Amino acid sequence: MSSLALLALGSTIAVEFLVYWVVLRTTPLRLFCYSVLINTLTLPLANFAYSSLSLNFYLIEGVVILSESFLLFLLLQKRYLLCLLLSLIANSITALISFLFLPF
């Protein structure tokens, strides 16, 4: 685990929380906790799948989007399609940010 990994985790949690909050407009603290829980689970595993197992990026991103949508569905107890769209938007934004800012 490096400072870069922690930065990636922190920024992902922050960005996904913002997406959840902007869309849902419910208790920010609760949404932040959900973002922490979800990303603390998915980011290290996705990182492992990419860097150690060398799995395809699209496959990993797809699995992450589906996993997070299911976790959001569990935690938020909203309609699944909404959770899926939330997950899709949040992960698209974080992926784009990582492409822009991570070192080449």
Added chain:
Amino acid sequence: MISYDLYMVEHKYRYCDHMRLKPTFIVYGLVFLLVLGTVASVSADILMPGQKSTSFSYEITNMDQYPDFVFLLFGGPLGNVQLLQSGQSFTFYKFAQPSVYAILESKYNASILQMNDTEQQLFFENNPDLVPSALVLTAVYTTVPEESPLKSSKVILTIAALNSSHFDLQKTKIIFTYTDGSTEEQAFASPDVLPSPSRSTLGLSWANSLWYIVLPGMAVCGIVYVAVKRRQKP
């Protein structure tokens, strides 16, 4: 705009049991995916957390045995022509797959080095004086786990045969340099099988154990706890 639309969707959901997402929202999602997919084509170029970069190079050991020839490296992407010098190592963009070309010194024109990309491409496609080697060079060990002591890798090439129509270039060995300054040489058993550094890192350090096991484990416990609590609420 998307967020606002989704907010409206959520707003409707509170009052309507049969809320359906408008097709436009799905289109927005697909556009996001398309943009992501386009940008993701360069994803392999990103240094991921838990990895570090190491340098690589190649060197041709016996160029001085062929004084009548000039050796050039060429092949994209982002690979301009390099004039190879005897006794000097060379490197290239890590996603390039260049080859080494030989040309008789009497037919070599140094202006090739000043040409733009298109002109260089044409020069290499339409020049009967160039003798290409069949060996395609690739980057080696550009990223390794952070815990790996590997610092750099150098592949040693040897010219097995060269004349005006045939150029046989072979990989002979690879030299690994570690962060403590020590080196290790390994011979190529086959050109397609890249030897591995013996001091590569296996197993998980405490930091990686925390990152890959402890944090996700704690998250699972938290999610299960919250989900159960929420379901217990009336």
